[in-house]
Amino acid sequence: MATAKMENVGAVVMGISKQNGQLRGLSSQSGPTIQSNPFARVSTGGQKPAADSQEGPGIRFGEDWKKSLQLPPKDKRVKTSDVTATKGNEFEDYCLKRELLMGIFEMGWEKPSPVQEESIPIALSGRDILARAKNGTGKSGAYLIPMLERIDLKKDYIQALVMVPTRELALQVSQISIQLSKHLGGVKVMATTGGTNLRDDIMRLDEIVHVVIATPGRILDLIKKGVAKVGKVQIMIMDEADKLLSQDFVVLIEDIISFLDKNRQILLYSATFPISVQKFMAKHLRKPYEINLMEELTLKGITQYYAYVTERQKVHCLNTLFSRLQINQSIIFCNSTQRVELLAKKITQLGYSCFYIHAKMMQEYRNRVFHDFRNGLCRNLVCTDLFTRGIDIQAVNVVINFDFPRNAETYLHRIGRSGRFGHLGLAINLITAEDRFNLKAIEDQLVTDIKPIPSSIDKSLYVAEFHSNNDEVEEHETQENP
Structure with missing residues (x-):
């Protein structure tokens, strides 16, 4: 993948404490304002939910x-x-x-x-x-x-x-x-x-x-x-x-x-x-x-690419993606909790706002990160597979596998965090030499085609406002799935 020269990064603004998963940098990403999710408050198990005050409309x-x-x-x-x-x-x-x-x-x-x-x-x-x-x-x-x-x-x-x-x-x-x-x-x-x-x-x-x-x-x-x-x-x-x-x-x-x-x-x-x-x-x-309803396994609206890199090139490649993609919100997956925290720190040092979440964090911090991210307070979230199950954040239009998953089932659930409810999304996989056989196996199991990443990605594949009617989407699907 062609990579852009890294620009000098200004001072990093750190917010809240590191342990709660919310690392903030100077957000230099291009793209539209993050769309907030309609579910503003999340009740915890120990609190009375808002339902207690429900009244009939009369x-x-x-x-x-x-x-x-x-x-x-x-x-x-x-x-x-x-x-x-x-x-x-x-x-x-x-x-x-x-x-x-x-x-x-x-x-x-x-x-x-x-x-x-x-x-x-x-x-x-x-x-x-x-x-x-x-x-x-x-x-x-x-x-x-x-x-x-x-x-x-x-x-x-x-x-x-x-x-x-x-x-x-x-x-x-x-x-x-x-x-x-x-x-x-x-x-x-x-x-x-x-x-x-x-x-x-x-x-x-x-x-x-x-x-x-x-x-x-x-x-x-x-x-x-x-x-x-x-x-x-x-x-x-x-x-x-x-x-x-x-x-x-x-x-x-x-x-x-x-x-x-x-x-x-x-x-x-x-x-x-x-x-x-x-x-x-x-x-x-x-x-x-x-x-x-699973005649085919992957979602039609998600375009999938891979970038062939070495382990040392991954952060540089991620920085290039941030500078070139029009990201509304992104979820970035790693295969271990240690790598999640290290990557979140790196992303913040590059000047981008970033939260992280994993299973070893205290529950109150997990709740806060989850609530704040789904309400659009941060553009990027780094996480483990904890976050692959059913989490519905409509504003996410890009998923990046910083570490490639080990099996097809995990891959399917990860990329399903974008393209929610039939909307368009983008999945990008950073592939090392060790991952190439796994990539082929997952392609075969899911009967899908993960293509090499082009030097320029058509924004109409993952940015909502580039389409105005269903006819254009149907045409896109025909081109992708002849």
Whole structure:
């Protein structure tokens, strides 16, 4: 790859303490202003979520209830067929409560995506589901909408349990749940994860809770202490099910299920389903409805390149990418926590604003970095694979694998952090001599083409404003996938 001569970097402005993952430099990156994410506040497991103050909207019979909605600005960015190839259904077609529809539309969700079209009516019927769908195509809405529709406010116990593999994803899903249910008149949503104060969770569960969104270790601890009473749970949802059923979590998941009612409904959602999922399905699911929207594995809107470099050239190459790309927000992946911190320091010394996040950080710092990055306070985030699971930050349009991942599954989840909900994105891989065989193997497994990086990258491939209508996107897809 052609590299530009490094310019002299001015003094570096350091903000906050190093240990919280927020390193700030003089941001000299070009590009548009970072778009803030609509989910402004993230509740922690030990705090009362905003849902406690939910009140019904008081719409009278005969009024045009849609006129009262506070809709976000319309998203005019182009979308690929990953989310636009629908049957033409509307959310109103599913006979949902009006108050839930109000929450859906105020989220900016105009029409159901393909996975939502397939999932919502089946989940409402009470049937188990095994769903494969690409990252960033609306899986959260596919299970949260039917789950919230079935919550009975007259019952003061836990009715739904959502299992996720990471703390950040638990906070994100709980925030979406609170937003969707804000007009329902009192659905109580609680997030509980490791790394937070257990006593706060115990006090919260002493009050009414309808929905618990949790990581496996923490909820199992609360169940065994007799605090989280899950014997009447109607529906259990597993997001990123392949990770939850890996060796890290499967024993905990099996233990949790043993406390549930035998007639509960189970919904599994993931982009990849290894053998472990098949074994679990055969044991615990009853005639599940199978959804497979994975004819091809990689997202259509993501253009993938590689740059062949030595280890010593990586930082120089990254500096060149920063100077030439029009980055809204970027996520940069490393293969170890030590390399994450070292790279974040290097990026800051080059004069760019940078946060970092990894599993060995204190939870309060992880929460702060996650919250601030998704709200656009920093342009670049360096992280480990902790951040590959389900994290939805719409403003991210570039993913860089500073260290190339070891397997196809990890690669797929990493690049899926850009191009969210059918939007365009760019994935760039820094490849050393040791990585070249792994690169070929991943290309073969995913049936995708990772091309050598050109000297100049067409901005229309990853910058939203370079397209004005869907016809241009369809033309782009035809060129990329003849």
